[in-house]
Amino acid sequence: MDFLKTRITELFGIEYPIILGGMLFVSRAELAAAVSNAGGLGVVAAGTFLEEEDVREEIRKTLELTANPFAVNVPIFKPNSERLIKIALEEGVKIIATSAGSPRKYTAELKEKGVVVYHVIASVTHAIKAEAAGVDAIVAEGIEAGGHDSPDQIPVSVLVPQVVDAVKIPVIAAGGIADGRGYVAARVLGAEGVQMGTRFMVSKESPAHEKVKKLVIETGDSGTILLGLKATGHPIRVVRTEVSLAIKEEEEKYPEKIGGILNSMTEAAEVYYSGNIERGAVMCGQSAGLVKEDLSVQQIFDRFISEVKELSSDYCA
Ligand SMILES: Cc1cc2nc3c(=O)[nH]c(=O)nc-3n(C[C@H](O)[C@H](O)[C@H](O)COP(=O)(O)O)c2cc1C
Structure with missing residues (x-):
């Protein structure tokens, strides 16, 4: 082969x-x-x-x-x-x-x-x-x-x-x-x-901003979560951060409210380019655990x- x-x-x-x-x-x-x-x-x-x-x-x-x-x-x-x-x-x-x-x-x-x-x-x-x-x-x-x-x-x-x-x-x-x-x-x-x-x-x-790269490097095998499963049925894999956990909590409580705005919470350009990782979730795969x-x-x-x-x-x- x-x-x-x-x-x-x-x-x-x-x-x-x-x-x-x-x-x-x-x-x-x-x-x-x-x-x-x-x-x-x-x-x-x-x-x-x-x-x-x-x-x-x-x-x-x-x-x-x-x-x-x-x-x-x-x-x-x-x-x-x-x-x-x-x-x-x-x-x-x-x-x-x-x-x-x-x-x-x-x-x-x-x-x-x-x-x-x-x-x-x-x-x-x-x-x-x-x-x-x-x-x-x-x-x-x-x-x-x-x-x-x-x-x-x-x-x-x-x-x-x-x-x-x-x-x-x-x-x-x-x-x-x-x-x-x-x-x-x-x-x-x-x-x-x-x-x-x-x-x-x-x-x-x-x-991607240095802070985003550092976040991914520090993310281990269980460091990502799926958002959107309850609100839209369409999962989005992001890094487990305070922000993404807060979104997840809101989603559990108010799935209808979060559904419409989920994309804007995971697709904020400033998060990726300015490193303002407190302003939204960072999309990243489970392979982050392999990226050192x-x-x-x-x-x-x-x-x-x-x-x-x-x-x-x-x-x-
Ligand atoms: C930050 C980010 C943004 C992505 N945006 C898109 C996109 O715009 N279109 C698309 O087809 N896939 C998108 N993907 C999926 C990737 O193209 C790719 O299939 C995926 O990252 C592969 O898995 P890995 O992250 O484990 O390598 C995105 C993934 C990440 C991490």
Whole structure:
């Protein structure tokens, strides 16, 4: 088994099947370009920007910083998702990562234009629907992941092999993966690549404030909680802080009241950029327990690849 060359490296034209998760506020040009320059697939999270034209600027910046392939993540539920996709295409983006919505909405049109499309799902049913919609690859995201998770709450270890059995297109595992061990495990489960969010959030090229990075580094194995289960049924994984625990308490008491404002409490730009972690919850995955240092993206890749090579030679000897 070749651990590092898969249908994903071929599909995206990249060296390693390691993908930056599209992360609101975090997956900006510098981080996306650093991941692409290190041989993975960088992603610009279009959901970050209130002004659509700022997405255009961010894509242009990314193009200046890397000549390698990168993708733009468009959450489909966003009212302006069509416009965001249009801007990405106008700027020559060749890979679109869709999430949070039906892949039927844009896939056929994007495929006609020669764009590579991959879509994030969290259950076998949605994987089958995404394949039927014509996407080129799927990200199977487990409940370990930071940010918005699925009500199905399936962990990667059981989600990935079932999705791999259910579809023919390549599957990328996401959630709880932060090093070469997680990568090799995901490959053995049948995934042909991994997507990481939390690991890259704590990197030199990440725009997250030092206080946010420190918080993630100090977060251990049980340091995240799920908000939203009672209020909306749609969980959001965040760091366990005084603020997030207070939101959780309010949610238990007044689920109807919290439901409508939960997103604004977990999606405050100032928390990520100014480090005002008392002003909102910080989205982050359970893999925070594996993130111990703020490293450059290149260092993350170097360690990761050497771990994969060592482990794969141990197991395949
Ligand atoms: C701060 C943060 C913001 C995120 N924003 C988005 C987003 O805008 N779109 C999306 O598809 N996924 C989003 N995600 C999920 C990531 O793309 C990725 O799938 C996830 O972080 C993988 O799990 P990990 O954090 O354990 O590596 C976000 C995750 C985090 C931590």
